[in-house]
Every structure is written in structure tokens, then in C-alpha cells.
Amino acid sequence: MTLAARRVLEAAARLFYERGIHAVGVDLIAAEAGVTKKTLYDRFGSKEQIVVEYLADRDERWRAFLAQRLDTAQPTSAARVLAVFDASRAWSAKNSSKGCSMVNAHAEISDPSHPAYPIITGQKQWMLTLFTDLAGDITPDGAGHLSQTLMLLHEGALVAHGLNIFADPISHAREQAQTLLAAAENSAAKR
Amino acid sequence: MTLAARRVLEAAARLFYERGIHAVGVDLIAAEAGVTKKTLYDRFGSKEQIVVEYLADRDERWRAFLAQRLDTAQPTSAARVLAVFDASRAWSAKNSSKGCSMVNAHAEISDPSHPAYPIITGQKQWMLTLFTDLAGDITPDGAGHLSQTLMLLHEGALVAHGLNIFADPISHAREQAQTLLAAAENSAAKR
DNA sequence: GGCTCACTATACAGACCGGTATACTTTTGA
DNA sequence: TCAAAAGTATACCGGTCTGTATAGTGAGCC
Numbered sequence: 001m002t003l004a005a006r007r008v009l010e011a012a013a014r015l016f017y018e019r020g021i022h023a024v025g026v027d028l029i030a031a032e033a034g035v036t037k038k039t040l041y042d043r044f045g046s047k048e049q050i051v052v053e054y055l056a057d058r059d060e061r062w063r064a065f066l067a068q069r070l071d072t073a074q075p076t077s078a079a080r081v082l083a084v085f086d087a088s089r090a091w092s093a094k095n096s097s098k099g100c101s102m103v104n105a106h107a108e109i110s111d112p113s114h115p116a117y118p119i120i121t122g123q124k125q126w127m128l129t130l131f132t133d134l135a136g137d138i139t140p141d142g143a144g145h146l147s148q149t150l151m152l153l154h155e156g157a158l159v160a161h162g163l164n165i166f167a168d169p170i171s172h173a174r175e176q177a178q179t180l181l182a183a184a185e186n187s188a189a190k191r
Numbered sequence: 192m193t194l195a196a197r198r199v200l201e202a203a204a205r206l207f208y209e210r211g212i213h214a215v216g217v218d219l220i221a222a223e224a225g226v227t228k229k230t231l232y233d234r235f236g237s238k239e240q241i242v243v244e245y246l247a248d249r250d251e252r253w254r255a256f257l258a259q260r261l262d263t264a265q266p267t268s269a270a271r272v273l274a275v276f277d278a279s280r281a282w283s284a285k286n287s288s289k290g291c292s293m294v295n296a297h298a299e300i301s302d303p304s305h306p307a308y309p310i311i312t313g314q315k316q317w318m319l320t321l322f323t324d325l326a327g328d329i330t331p332d333g334a335g336h337l338s339q340t341l342m343l344l345h346e347g348a349l350v351a352h353g354l355n356i357f358a359d360p361i362s363h364a365r366e367q368a369q370t371l372l373a374a375a376e377n378s379a380a381k382r
Numbered sequence: 383g384g385c386t387c388a389c390t391a392t393a394c395a396g397a398c399c400g401g402t403a404t405a406c407t408t409t410t411g412a
Numbered sequence: 413t414c415a416a417a418a419g420t421a422t423a424c425c426g427g428t429c430t431g432t433a434t435a436g437t438g439a440g441c442c
Binding site: 216217218228229232237238 | 429430431433
């Protein structure tokens with residue numbers, strides 16, 4: 001990726017996230033990136049491709065960020081679940097004040113055959129799988145059930161954060177997750 | 192509201208929800224409504240006003256739908272909390288297969304001074320207040336805490352439903368809410 | 383009958399949309 | 413050193429965007 005291409009992607013990412021995908025034109029992206037439209041089209045070919053790379057890049061960054069956080073977390077599965085919420089809180093404070101970019105993109109991309117669609121649904125599926133794997137270590141029988149609850153808390157917290165419904169929803173979700181994990185460990189130990 | 196205006200609002204509501212607000216032009220709305228642009232502008236004055244009335248109307252319909260469901264629910268607060276989730280499940284099956292229209296609109300409307308902004312945040316605040324009032328009857332000390340958790344489960348379920356993350360997330364949220372309510376009633380009774 | 387209101391039909395304005403073409407300059411690496 | 417790659421600058425394309433203007437039709441109402 002060339003320097004100009006990187007600047008285009010950075011500008012597009014910021015504008016798409018803050019204003020929405022359809023509300024941002026390629027002329028604006030080029031201007032904000034300090035790049036001509038010629039360069040933009042030489043590198044990306046279409047606006048759609050910029051959208052795809054915006055979401056793919058954001059997905060990749062989030063996974064890398066989360067992986068790093070999980071690596072430094074305590075090695076127990078319960079601690080790692082909580083580390084996901086900690087990572088989301090840190091990530092949201094810096095990059096996601098308007099909520100989840102995948103959810104927001106989904107609001108604008110209706111067609112399931114759009115090339116960005118699998119990126120959006122893929123990230124959510126990946127998160128669910130992550131929760132399911134961790135939950136499986138805690139309560140093998142209730143892994144599906146627990147992971148779905150964690151997913152709802154997590155998604156709900158991101159929405160609540162983006163819409164500013166109440167203060168610090170991600171911490172609240174983390175706390176609730178902690179209660180859930182304790183109960184699951186307790187009931188698994190009894191069995 | 193005239194007949195033509197109603198047709199415009201119905202067409203706009205469907206198109207805005209399915210394709211996104213910025214992706215739909217007034218020409219298309221007029222064509223789908225079987226109405227000329229002249230009529231459309233005579234009735235609404237601007238596209239922005241159509242957006243505002245679309246969201247306001249949807250908000251009103253949801254509140255009326257929910258109120259009717261709450262009226263026919265068992266009069267206990269716990270049953271009424273669960274009735275909210277039941278209402279959401281029924282509503283989503285019919286009108287909200289792509290998730291919450293307020294959340295989706297928020298993804299496209301960045302400016303807090305946009306006239307549609309207070310409608311979006313207002314509905315979320317109203318829902319939180321509703322949960323808080325009901326939770327207050329169950330556990331006065333923990334009303335804020337419980338209502339926030341219910342809110343996260345509810346919002347998370349709507350997102351999960353819209354993105355099809357897993358099957359029937361609203362029922363899962365309802366079930367989780369039920370567990371929470373039982374625990375809250377139990378701990379309130381002990382005190 | 384005459385008046386108003388809601389509506390149709392069509393054309394147009396000016397801006398912006400995504401995308402392309404031509405011509406030229408700068409950077410960079412074998 | 414020299415050619416390819418990457419970039420700038422600018423003009424343009426057809427189409428669509430929100431919004432307006434002009435002209436006329438039909439129904440209800442006092």
C-alpha cells in the first residue's frame with residue numbers, strides 16, 4: 001500500500017465512521033486525504049472497494065487489538081472474557097464513540113451480496129465463536145447459552161455507548177458478565 | 192394528514208428502513224408513493240422533514256404497540272418487564288428485521304443538532320425510564336443497576352436480531368431477563 | 383357559480399454523485 | 413541513469429441529488 005493510498009484509507013475511515021458511508025463522497029475523501037481523485041481511483045478502483053477496505057482494515061485492527069489484550073490477560077477463561085470487555089471499553093474510548101462501525105455500516109448496506117457484507121457478519125460470528133470457546137472452558141454444557149448472553153451484553157453495551165444512553169455502559173456490561181461467569185463457574189463446580 | 196402525504200410517509204418509511212436514509216432520494220419516494228414531487232414538497236417542505244416524521248411516527252407506533260401489550264400483561268412489574276421483550280419480539284418479526292430503526296438512523300445522522308436527533312435519543316431514554324420504573328417496583332435499591340442491565344440485553348437483542356448473529360436473540364434476552372428478575376426479587380425479599 | 387384545496391404533469395435549476403481522460407511532474411529502485 | 417511507478421492538476425461525463433416553477437385538473441363547499 002502506497003503512502004497516498006494509506007492517507008485515503010485513513011481519511012475515508014474517519015469520514016465514513018463519523019458521517020456515514022453514503023453521506024461521504026469520493027471528492028471529499030480525496031480532498032481530506034490531500035490526494036487527487038486520479039490517485040484515489042488508481043489505488044482503489046471504486047468507492048465500493050474503499051468501503052470494503054475500510055471495514056476489513058477496521059476488523060483487522062480490532063482483532064489485533066483484542067488479541068494483544070487477551071495475550072496479556074490472566075490465562076483463565078473467565079479473566080479473558082472480562083478482558084474482552086476491557087478491550088472494548090478502551091477501543092471505544094479511542095475509536096468508537098459512535099458505536100460499532102460494523103453495525104453502523106450494516107444500517108447503510110442493505111444488499112447481502114455487497115462485498116462488505118461478509119466482513120460485517122464475519123466479525124460478529126467471530127466474536128460469538130470467541131465467547132463460545134471461552135464459555136466452553138467454564139461451563140461446557142452451557143457454553144452456547146452463556147456465550148449468547150455475553151454477546152447480547154457486549155453488543156448492547158456498544159449501542160448504549162454510541163447513543164450515550166447512560167454512563168459507561170461497557171463497564172456495566174463487564175460487571176454483569178463477571179456475575180454471570182461466577183454463577184456459571186459455581187454451577188459447573190457443583191456438577 | 193392528506194391521503195397523498197400518508198402514502199409518501201409509508202413509502203419513505205419502508206425505503207428509509209430497508210436501504211438507509213441517505214441512499215433514498217425524494218424522486219424515488221415520490222414515485223413509490225405514486226405522487227408527484229410537487230405534492231411531496233407541498234406536504235413536507237423538505238426531505239429532512241420527511242425523515243423527522245418517519246422517525247417520529249415509528250417512535251409513536253412503537254410506544255402505542257408497547258402500551259397495548261403492557262395493558263394486557265399481568266399487572267406485576269416482573270411480568271411487565273417480560274412483556275416488553277415479548278412486544279419487541281413481535282414487533283421485530285413484523286417491522287424490524289434489520290434492527291432498530293433509531294439505531295440505524297443514528298448511524299447516518301451525525302449532527303446532534305439535526306431535528307431528528309432528539310427523537311432517537313428520546314426513545315432510548317424513554318425505554319430506560321420505563322425499565323427503571325418497573326425495576327424500582329421489584330428492587331428499589333437496585334433499580335438503576337437492574338434497568339441498565341435490562342437495557343443492554345434489550346438493545347443487544349435488537350442488534351443481534353438485525354445482524355442475524357444467532358437464532359431468536361430476543362427470546363434469549365427475555366429468558367435472561369427472567370433469571371435476573373427472579374434473582375432481584377429473591378434478594379429484595381431477603382432484605 | 384365561484385373558491386379553495388389537493389393533486390397531476392412536466393420541465394428545470396444548480397449542486398453534487400461516482401467515475402474517466404489527458405497531460406504533466408516527482409519519486410524511486412534496479 | 414533511466415524507465416516504471418506514483419503522484420499532481422484539471423477538465424469532463426452522464427446521472428442523480430434536493431428543491432422550484434409553471435400550468436392545469438378534479439372534488440368538495442359555502
